[in-house]
Amino acid sequence: MRPKVVLFGDSITRESFSKGGWGAALAHHFSRTADVVLRGYNGYNTRWALKGANRAMHGTCADGEHPLVLTVFFGANDASLPDRSSGFQHVPLDEYQSNLRSIISFFKERWPTTKFLLITPPPIDEDGRRRNPFGGNLSGLSERTNTCTGAYARACIAVATEYNIPVIDIWSKMQQFSGWEKSFLCDGLHFTASGNGILFEEVVAKFKEMGVSIDNLPIDLPLFDKLDSYDPLKVAFAS
């Protein structure tokens, strides 16, 4: 049975199948070997993700089937400042960590053979947020700051370390490139094509470290240039 890669996250996951998105690129990369299942929920923080985790996963897997990998990518909304325009989405840092632990524990119990990958929230370009105010934000103030989101990124890494789970620190990774603010982020928070590209490459590399690679995943049907038009079908298509 073709294995599944489930992407659980907020709008940065949901948008991952838009043009040039990192999720669609993963689906293309694994197109003959694994199904990429999108579970992205705009605006969600870990509080709501934890409450919704069970229902969100309805239909992802058959009974007894466990995904090969689950990516958990939350924090960008938790890190909204409590006293600014998206304060509604804010989750305190210690609750964010505790929610991440609960999400992991929930899935570890449900899918004990699944490999987990945590992804930190990406960096914030406050200028980009001010230029692209969300909803009714007329305050002229960014509802997130890069410093605050950095604390959530470190908290995410700490949980990964605690559970011995691989993690992508996309908050730090992006900031290694000069001009990251505009080249990787289209509105100070969500990804440009280049931003999607860098996360895609990080995910593929991390998956490989975890043993998940097109080099070792079987394909379900033979490649067409390995077929004779008639004769070897019985062997090639035996099911």
Add this chain to the structure above:
Amino acid sequence: MRPKVVLFGDSITRESFSKGGWGAALAHHFSRTADVVLRGYNGYNTRWALKGANRAMHGTCADGEHPLVLTVFFGANDASLPDRSSGFQHVPLDEYQSNLRSIISFFKERWPTTKFLLITPPPIDEDGRRRNPFGGNLSGLSERTNTCTGAYARACIAVATEYNIPVIDIWSKMQQFSGWEKSFLCDGLHFTASGNGILFEEVVAKFKEMGVSIDNLPIDLPLFDKLDSYDPLKVAFAS
């Protein structure tokens, strides 16, 4: 349970999750309401697709679950000319029709509640094929012609009519636009971003006629701006 849209086809389906692809665009369009499952097999004709149909669908659905929609999109390889460089992939016209009938019958029996959508092979730009020869084709001759592929497109439509199944005649649709050869096809056969765009729009419109639309599919978890941060969770997330 979130319904599934399964895309079964050849390389034009497989490539549908590459950048700007029609499959990824569908996954994005239905991102909160349906899962788009990719089953694209490069180079496959209906002969091989029929032989592999059972194994190809392993893991798409749980026992007793039927996809909401299955798209069946073959013919571009069947229509390879028997006496040219891709003759290996050629399937005679009457066998192509018979294979399409068998594929539909197989899935109708397996998934009686599933809606089917047939898609004809797209038109061929022979100049594009000559400029982008596949594999060892040094003959200077296109291994497909638009006239021949047109016959397969009409045969596909005839099967759809026979079974009362919706069909997208992408062969005719693309040719309604002047300059279709280069604007919709990148190598005389596969799609450019514009070509992907036109098929995506056709699929969304046809799905809507079939009653499959984001307007009437339920979302599995509430939209975040409908949530209060704490109180309504018990109701909103009841599972």
